[in-house]
Amino acid sequence: MAEAGKGNQINLDALSVQQLSQVKKQFDEEVQHLTNSYQNLRVAQQKFKDCVTSVKEGVASSVQDKTLLVPLTSSLYVPGKLASTSHVLVDIGTGFYVEKTTDDALTFYAAKIEELGKNIKDLENVVNGKANNLRMIEEVLRQKMLVQQQQGQAQQGATAAAA
Amino acid sequence: MEQQKQLQSLSNEYQTLQNDMSTLITARQKLESQQQENKGVQKEFNSLADDANIYKLVGPVLLKQDTTEAKSTVDGRLEYIGGEIKRIEESIKEITDKSETKKMEIMQIQGAMQQQQGAA
Numbered sequence: 717m718a719e720a721g722k723g724n725q726i727n728l729d730a731l732s733v734q735q736l737s738q739v740k741k742q743f744d745e746e747v748q749h750l751t752n753s754y755q756n757l758r759v760a761q762q763k764f765k766d767c768v769t770s771v772k773e774g775v776a777s778s779v780q781d782k783t784l785l786v787p788l789t790s791s792l793y794v795p796g797k798l799a800s801t802s803h804v805l806v807d808i809g810t811g812f813y814v815e816k817t818t819d820d821a822l823t824f825y826a827a828k829i830e831e832l833g834k835n836i837k838d839l840e841n842v843v844n845g846k847a848n849n850l851r852m853i854e855e856v857l858r859q860k861m862l863v864q865q866q867q868g869q870a871q872q873g874a875t876a877a878a879a
Numbered sequence: 880m881e882q883q884k885q886l887q888s889l890s891n892e893y894q895t896l897q898n899d900m901s902t903l904i905t906a907r908q909k910l911e912s913q914q915q916e917n918k919g920v921q922k923e924f925n926s927l928a929d930d931a932n933i934y935k936l937v938g939p940v941l942l943k944q945d946t947t948e949a950k951s952t953v954d955g956r957l958e959y960i961g962g963e964i965k966r967i968e969e970s971i972k973e974i975t976d977k978s979e980t981k982k983m984e985i986m987q988i989q990g991a992m993q994q995q996q997g998a999a
């Protein structure tokens with residue numbers, strides 16, 4: 717990562733202001749996209765965590781005889797009773813559902829949460845690297861602009877002096 | 880003038896190629912995520928007991944499915960997706976080559992035009 721950064725640094729100085737802005741734009745978009753993905757992963761992980769809580773508290777034997785409200789739509793509920801406190805149906809993706817014991821379901825969700833956690837960490841590193849590169853680009857771009865501005869002023873001063 | 884027209888049509892073609900390219904890339908990304916999801920399901924199926932109950936969501940209802948049947952469905956899907964990815968990769972390569980050639984042509988014409996301008 718550090719080496720790639722160094723390579724970039726050398727490249728950056730050779731680029732014109734326009735090219736730099738182009739590169740900056742590209743990096744901006746990349747960072748934006750990655751940050752969005754990061755947030756999506758976070759949301760997904762949170763959903764699985766909610767599932768764990770639901771299985772633990774909503775499908776325990778302590779609530780076996782209590783009635784609960786089942787949402788048919790977001791504003792219509794009907795009373796119901798748990799048919800089983802030992803088994804749940806788990807959505808494992810692409811429209812498939814598997815009947816699992818609550819313990820198995822918890823293991824399944826824990827594995828998912830861990831997997832996502834790993835992905836989040838990896839992505840975090842990538843985002844940080846990109847953000848660093850972006851900062852570098854911005855710094856070089858700022859310096860170039862400054863130099864350009866000074867040159868422009870010097871030129872103006874020269875013409876003013878000549879007149 | 881002749882050259883300018885040629886340049887115009889060339890850059891139009893180039894633009895079309897670029898558009899095709901981004902369509903293909905989007906399709907490729909979609910396939911990738913489907914592949915990931917199906918792989919997850921396959922992994923889950925493999926770790927299941929043989930007598931596990933599998934249901935498939937069909938419209939608003941869950942239908943019970945045979946374990947082997949469900950497994951072969953997912954395997955079939957993965958195979959299909961793999962094939963599609965290969966096909967799209969080839970198309971992407973083809974378009975990259977094509978747009979590279981177009982780019983060269985455009986640069987040639989631009990160079991010739993600049994030379995002419997310099998001579999005039």
